[in-house]
Amino acid sequence: MRSRVSEPAHKFGRSFTHLRPQKSATMQLSATVKKLAPSATIAAAAKAKELKSKGIKVHEFTLGEPDFITPEHIRQAAKEAMDAGHTHYTPSGGTLELKKAVRDAFERETGVSYDPSQVLVSNGAKHSIHNVLTAMCGPGDEVIIPAPYWVSYSALVELTGATPVIVDTSEESGFCLSAEQFEEAITDKTRLLMLNNPCNPTGAAYTIAGLEALARVAVNRGIPVLSDEIYDKLIYEGSEFKSFASLGEDVAKLTIVVNGVSKAYAMTGWRIGWTLAPTDLTKAMDNLQSQETSNPCSVSQCAAVVALNGPQECVADMLVAFSKRREYVLGRLAEIPNISLATPGGAFYAFFNVSHYFGKPLGSGKVVENASDFCTALLEDAHVALVTGDAFGAPGYVRLSFATNLDNLKAGFDALQGFLNP
Ligand code: PMP
Ligand code: GLU
Secondary structure, X not given: OOOOOOOOHHHHOOOHHHOOOOOOOOOOOOHHHHOOOOOHHHHHHHHHHHHHHOOOOOEEOOOOOOOOOOOHHHHHHHHHHHHOOOOOOOOOOOOHHHHHHHHHHHHHHHOOOOOHHHEEEEOOHHHHHHHHHHHHOOOOOEXXXXXXXXXXXXXXXXXXXXXXEEEEOOOOOOOOOOHHHHHHHOOOOEEEEEEEOOOOOOOOOOOHHHHHHHHHHHHHHOOOEEEEOOOOOOEXXXXXXXXXXXXXXXXXXXXXXXXXXXXXXXXXXXOOEEEEOOHHHHHHHHHHHHHHOOOOOHHHXXXXXXXXXXXXXXXXXXXXXXXXXXXXXXHHHHHOOOOEEOOOOEOOEEEXXXXXXXXXXXXXXXXXXXXXXHHHHHHHXXXXXXXXXXXXXXXXXXXXXXXXXXXXXXXXXXXXXXXXXX
């Protein structure tokens, strides 16, 4: 059926310069992207960078990105991979070597075995999440998201045409979804629960009992769970972690594990993430990826193999540093009157409520009424960059990433305290 396709102008002996535009040229944006806002975390970081580029010293706590450079042995592996000619396309869903490394690491840590055909390697865990949602959801479907949630969850659900069903969790519950809340949110349109443990932005680390209760609901009601475990290696004393897929065979069948190298190995820029999922879904996501992006970066894949199979001391060393920063942050937050938070058990964020400070003069006398304006005033007056809780579905809160060194944290908290008590 070529009849509806216009023939190119040169076929008719005309040149394009003879075509007269009927009206001034416009590019129509699709309804999907018209609604799409930029990632608030990335936008907040960009705003801080813009201020820095004007020569202003900014205390930057926006991005959830380890400040450490990727460990030496992993960087070395990438250099060797390039020299050995690993510079070509790989299979769209990742090399067999990396799939096996992912499978082996997961088995070592959880005791649960997957086949490499159940592993799909993508361009970062964000891309993995996009793959899962695109492969499983569409208009008319519902996806349950406990709030506060990572900014991209709701946006990525909406991109598929499905509806995010936001379920608020409370500071008192440690920002954890209860089994009762999960059960209540389920309808016959529910396709998925998106669970992030430990959680960005709250740092909430679920207890194993809490996870088991959610798993019982998932199995009884037959609801698949996307378990985003990207912060699984960042668990602090007093908290525990168990992969959702390791809660039982029936649970594993309903679970899509999302993970990657960004946070644990300080490899954010390498863009490697993955899913462990049932074979059919993995195949469908691989088809999607083969059309959309082809394979993740070949050199990054070689580096990720070494990250997973190599020595793990680097992960433990970084955790020690994050632990010290967390202690420091919690100490400084405890000194500030009238803010509240649930102590983060994992990840590298402090998520605290600043609503007491709304409606009162701050910094250079500005009065703010919400967390977004609070962050703007804080950046403009005290040059401290945080991310508004509004972006995470939690009005009144702000997020501070402590993936930065103690000197920065000290200077930032001094400036924050000055802003709150002008
Ligand atoms: N999930 C969560 C909860 C995150 O915070 C991030 C951080 N960007 C990601 C997924 C995606 O990580 P990446 O794409 O860098 O692998
Ligand atoms: N996950 C990080 C954050 O929340 C990185 C930025 C992003 O991808 O949104 O800050």
